[in-house]
Every structure is written in structure tokens, then in C-alpha cells.
Amino acid sequence: MKRTLYLKLLLGYVVFGILGFITIATFTSNLVFNYIKKDTASNLYRESNLIASSYAANYYRGTMTLEDVTSQFTAIATYLDIDIWVIDKNGHILINSREESAPSGKIEQFDITAFGTSYSQTGHFFGTFQEEHLSVFSPITINYKVQAYVLIHKPISDLIALKDGILNISYMTLAIIFLCAFVVLGLFTYTVYIPIRKITYAAQNYTEGNFDTQINIHTNDEIGYLAASLNYMSTELSTLEEDQRKFIANVSHDFRSPLTSIKGYIEAIMDGTIPYEMQDKYLNIILFETERLNKLTQSMLELNKYGVKGTMLDISSFDINNTIKMVAQSFEGVCKKKKISFELILTGQTSFVYADMSKIQQVLYNLIDNAIKFSHPDSSIIIETTEKNEKVFISIKDTGIGIPKDSIKKIWERFYKTDLSRGKDKRGTGLGLAIVKDIISVHNENINVISTEGVGTEFIFTLPLTQDKSL
Numbered sequence: 001m002k003r004t005l006y007l008k009l010l011l012g013y014v015v016f017g018i019l020g021f022i023t024i025a026t027f028t029s030n031l032v033f034n035y036i037k038k039d040t041a042s043n044l045y046r047e048s049n050l051i052a053s054s055y056a057a058n059y060y061r062g063t064m065t066l067e068d069v070t071s072q073f074t075a076i077a078t079y080l081d082i083d084i085w086v087i088d089k090n091g092h093i094l095i096n097s098r099e100e101s102a103p104s105g106k107i108e109q110f111d112i113t114a115f116g117t118s119y120s121q122t123g124h125f126f127g128t129f130q131e132e133h134l135s136v137f138s139p140i141t142i143n144y145k146v147q148a149y150v151l152i153h154k155p156i157s158d159l160i161a162l163k164d165g166i167l168n169i170s171y172m173t174l175a176i177i178f179l180c181a182f183v184v185l186g187l188f189t190y191t192v193y194i195p196i197r198k199i200t201y202a203a204q205n206y207t208e209g210n211f212d213t214q215i216n217i218h219t220n221d222e223i224g225y226l227a228a229s230l231n232y233m234s235t236e237l238s239t240l241e242e243d244q245r246k247f248i249a250n251v252s253h254d255f256r257s258p259l260t261s262i263k264g265y266i267e268a269i270m271d272g273t274i275p276y277e278m279q280d281k282y283l284n285i286i287l288f289e290t291e292r293l294n295k296l297t298q299s300m301l302e303l304n305k306y307g308v309k310g311t312m313l314d315i316s317s318f319d320i321n322n323t324i325k326m327v328a329q330s331f332e333g334v335c336k337k338k339k340i341s342f343e344l345i346l347t348g349q350t351s352f353v354y355a356d357m358s359k360i361q362q363v364l365y366n367l368i369d370n371a372i373k374f375s376h377p378d379s380s381i382i383i384e385t386t387e388k389n390e391k392v393f394i395s396i397k398d399t400g401i402g403i404p405k406d407s408i409k410k411i412w413e414r415f416y417k418t419d420l421s422r423g424k425d426k427r428g429t430g431l432g433l434a435i436v437k438d439i440i441s442v443h444n445e446n447i448n449v450i451s452t453e454g455v456g457t458e459f460i461f462t463l464p465l466t467q468d469k470s471l
């Protein structure tokens with residue numbers, strides 16, 4: 001699966017980091033530097049004004065000596081890390097706060113008008129400094145006449161150092177934001193991206209018809225709801241598929257058994273195995289089976305109306321003793337061949353039960369069919385009914401090969417056949433008992449098996465008794 005969403009997120013994250021860095025390095029850097037320059041210039045201008053109107057004016061008025069003024073300037077200059085000069089109109093430096101490194105007495109190209117309308121400028125101050133400086137000036141006015149100027153210089157490198165300090169703080173802030181974004185990205189990956197990948201994976205499986213994939217997300221949000229809905233959908237689809245398969249398997253099985261018996265009798269009639277005078281009896285059996293097939297087709301059509309899931313029961317009261325006799329009779333041909341006899345031990349003349357007759361016929365048919373198949377020749381099968389607590393217990397018992405202990409639980413599974421039976425019954429599909437179990441279950445009744453390998457098998461199921469004897 002392509003991880004495009006995740007790549008896009010990662011790319012966005014990296015682009016965010018790079019753009020943040022570029023913004024700080026260019027735009028923010030310029031803004032901060034201009035701000036610092038403006039702010040420093042205005043502070044220095046205030047300072048120069050103060051000096052021009054106090055110390056410098058006092059010097060010109062003669063109330064302060066040159067040494068006193070110079071020492072005051074040195075103190076202020078050291079404190080503020082600046083250079084303070086007093087310069088006359090012609091460029092002669094009269095006082096210098098840093099006497100030892102004072103420039104030569106006169107600045108040749110000095111021209112105060114070079115400042116224009118501003119009180120500050122940046123540059124090398126008429127070629128005086130090697131390094132760029134920010135310079136501000138204030139005139140010293142005595143008796144309304146400009147006597148000289150106070151000039152304050154500050155190296156631009158100081159301002160750049162201040163700007164770099166502030167930028168470092170910005171870079172650190174960006175790094176913290178970047179880290180926070182990483183945590184958010186991780187959280188997003190965990191809460192959104194991984195669940196979406198799980199859902200996509202499951203959806204892909206669903207499109208391939210594999211509905212077993214369950215999405216393991218149990219959060220109480222939109223993604224959680226989506227996962228739960230998809231899980232529900234897949235379960236429904238898989239049971240639908242399973243039901244359909246089951247339905248088709250059951251139908252084919254239900255059709256095969258009566259057809260086999262009809263075919264057997266017709267062949268026997270045609271090749272003369274059944275003499276003419278006996279044909280009536282077998283034609284009746286054939287009719288019985290044909291009717292069963294007819295009924296089966298009808299109930300299937302009916303079932304179709306209610307969807308594959310619904311099992312429609314056509315409940316009525318009927319005599320189970322009679323049904324047993326009829327079903328047993330339909331096996332007469334096979335029994336004769338194998339020399340197997342039936343022993344019917346039925347309670348009373350009649351025993352009315354309340355169930356779906358055709359389905360119970362199918363149960364009896366499947367159980368007797370098994371009993372015959374897995375019995376040895378020359379043996380007998382006992383079919384017995386017992387009434388107890390409003391129920392009738394129907395038992396089909398043979399003395400055949402029996403079922404191995406570890407297979408007992410599996411015989412109800414669809415398509416299961418024990419190894420023992422494989423050799424004996426090559427045509428068996430292993431569906432008979434699964435159908436029996438389903439039919440008894442939808443009747444809300446029980447079926448049990450008692451079997452010992454090599455001794456025999458007994459199947460017992462229950463049906464509800466009824467007093468209603470209307471057929």
C-alpha cells in the first residue's frame with residue numbers, strides 16, 4: 001500500500017520547519033535589526049540632547065572645566081558603551097570621551113548638513129571609523145546661537161550582536177514549536193493515520209471477498225464508529241455468504257437422496273428384479289419420493305421468499321409412527337440387498353407430534369440411510385419411540401461399525417466423514433447429519449448420539465407430543 005498520506009504529512013512537516021527557519025533568518029532578522037537601530041538612535045538622541053543642554057552648555061558658559069566635562073563624558077560613555085564628542089562647526093573635535101583613541105583634531109569633510117533632516121546616520125562618519133557606526137547629533141545652543149555639536153557614536157556591530165541575541169531566542173522558539181509539531185504529528189499518526197491504514201487494509205480484503213478481517217479499533221470517535229460499522233458489515237456479509245453456501249449444499253443433498261431411491265426402484269422394475277405383481281408397491285414408494293421432491297421444491301421456493309437466512313417451518317401435527325413406517329419402507333430395496341431388517345418398537349398405535357413433517361422425514365431418512373450404510377450385512381436396525389414428559393424420544397440404533405471416540409463431536413460438521421466410513425461409503429458427502437442437526441435445532445429440540453467403535457451406533461432425538469390429532 002502506498003503511504004502517500006503519511007509522506008505528505010512528513011513533507012508538510014519538513015517544509016514547515018524550513019520555511020520557519022528562512023522566515024526568521026530573513027524577514028524577522030531585518031525587522032528586528034531596523035527596530036533596534038531606530039530604538040537605539042532615539043535613545044542616543046535623548047542622551048545627546050541631555051548632554052548638549054547640561055554638561056556641554058555649562059562648559060561653554062564657563063561653569064565647568066574641560067577636565068570635568070571630559071571625565072563626565074568618559075563615565076557616561078563607558079556606562080553606555082558609546083563614544084561622545086563635542087565638535088565645532090568646522091569639524092574640530094573639542095572634547096572626546098575616549099581621549100587616548102581620539103581621532104586627529106579635525107575631521108576634514110565634516111558637514112552637519114549631511115545628516116539632512118534626520119538626527120542620526122549610519123556609516124563611517126566622514127571616513128573617521130574603519131567600522132560602520134550609528135551616529136546621532138544635538139546642537140549646543142548658547143544665546144540662540146549654535147556653538148558646537150554633541151555627537152554620539154555606537155558601533156553597528158553592537159546592534160548586530162543584540163539582533164543576533166534576539167534571533168537566537170527566535171530560533172529556539174521555532175525549535176520548540178517544531179518539536180511540539182512533531183509530537184502532534186506522532187499523535188496524529190497514532191490516532192488517525194494508523195487507524196485509517198487498518199481500515200484501508202480491511203476494505204481491500206473485503207473487495208477480495210475475504211470478510212474474515214476484523215478491524216481492531218475501539219475508540220469512541222468517528223474512526224471508531226466507522227471501524228465498528230465496517231466490522232458489522234463484514235460479519236453480515238460473511239454470514240450471508242456462509243448461509244448461501246449452506247443453503248446450496250443442503251438443497252443438493254435433499255434432492256439427491258430421493259432421486260437415488262427412485263432411480264434404484266425404476267432400474268429394478270426395468271431389469272425384472274422386481275416381479276410384475278410386486279411393482280405396485282414399489283411404484284407407490286416412487287410416488288411417495290416424487291411427492292417428497294415436489295414438496296421440497298415448493299418449500300424451497302417458499303424459503304426463497306424469506307431470504308436464505310430464514311428457515312420456514314411448516315408446523316403441523318402428524319403421526320410419527322406412520323412417518324417412521326413410510327420412511328423405513330422406502331429403504332426396503334437397499335435393505336433386501338444388504339439383508340438388513342428393521343425392527344420397529346413404536347409406542348401405541350399412533351403418536352402425534354407437533355413439527356414440520358417433511359423436515360422430520362428428512363431427519364429419519366438421513367439417520368436410517370446412515371444406519372444402513374454403516375451396518376454389516378445380515379444385521380438389524382432398531383427404530384424405537386418412547387413417550388416421556390410431553391416428548392417423544394425417537395431412537396435409530398444399529399450394530400454397525402460405530403464411530404471412533406474422537407470423531408463423535410465432529411460428525412455434525414458439514415462435509416465431515418470418519419476415516420472408517422470413507423472406504424464403505426464413497427458417495428457420501430458428509431452433509432446428512434449437519435442437516436439433521438439444523439432441522440432439530442430449528443424445532444428447538446435435541447439430538448444425541450451414543451456410539452462404540454465396532455459395536456454400533458444409536459441416534460436419539462426428541463419431538464413435542466400433541467393431543468391435536470388433526471392431520
Ligand code: ATP
Nearest residue numbers: 370374402411417418421428429430431432433457
Ligand atoms: P451423506 O449423508 O451426505 O450421504 P455421510 O453419511 O457420510 O454422507 P453424514 O450423514 O453427515 O454424512 O455422517 C457423517 C459421518 O458420521 C459419516 O461419514 C460416518 O463416518 C459417521 N456416521 C454417521 N452415522 C453413522 C452410523 N450410524 N454408524 C457409523 N458411523 C456413522
Ligand code: MG
Nearest residue numbers: 366370432433
Ligand atoms: Mg448420511
